[in-house]
Amino acid sequence: MDHKLISRRDIEFLLFEWLDVVSLCDRPRYADHSRETYAGALDTAERIAAEHFLPHRRKSDVVEPEFDGERVHLIPEVQAAWNAFAESGLLAAEQDYDYGGMQLPSVVDKACFAYVLAANVGSAGYPLLTAANANLLLAHGIEIEHACEKSCACTTCHVIVREGFGTLTPSTEDEDDLLDRAWGLTPLSRLSCQAIVDAAPLVIEIPRYTINYAKEKH
Ligand code: FES
Secondary structure, eight states: OOOOSOOOHHHHHHIIIIOOGGGGGGGGGGTTTHHHHHHHHHHHHHHHIIIIIIIGHHHHHHHEEEEEOOOOOOHHHHHHHHHHHHTTTTTGSSSOGTTTOOOOHHHHHOOOOHHHHHHHHHHHHHHHHHHHHHHHHHTTTTOOSSSSTTSOOSSSSEEEEEEGGGGOOOOOOOHHHTTTTTTTTTTEEEEEOOOOSSOOOOOOOOOOOOOSSSOOOO
């Protein structure tokens, strides 16, 4: 790669020689991991940072988010970068396998995220806040049902955003099409797996009914 985000040698020195993260693989939680899986996650993070976050680093500074009274508008590259990061699995890298995560040690996850921060600190805020909100929801035991692994292919994660609706990223055509089938649709409805939140506080109502056949801890 011809970019200069962070020295890979420095990252490897910190993780493998100084912190000896491979020794964590002796613990049951990280037993599936190895130096190779850690290196694979770092490779993925470096590639996504370079290909999806770095190119719009200047544009995202120059073209600031705009609030039109109802919605916040961002340059489309931010959503594309968020999608690439989420699709790689890095968004839930630290989470349990049961939650669709990779159970990566936190220190390795942070090293991966350092590439994204180095590439574009502004756009890095969106996956950072999404992960932080997921942690908050999990810590407080709020379960939202799903039936499609959060891939925008069902309506089970339908929520009503009573306050803060305008601070979410705009819905896509696919999300709007699915929402048309949701039980109890309102003008403030969103699919929670698709809406990207920012730092603004939200008030969320989980509808009384959802279209799902099973309940999982997601
Ligand atoms: S979980 Fe299926 S659309 Fe959100």
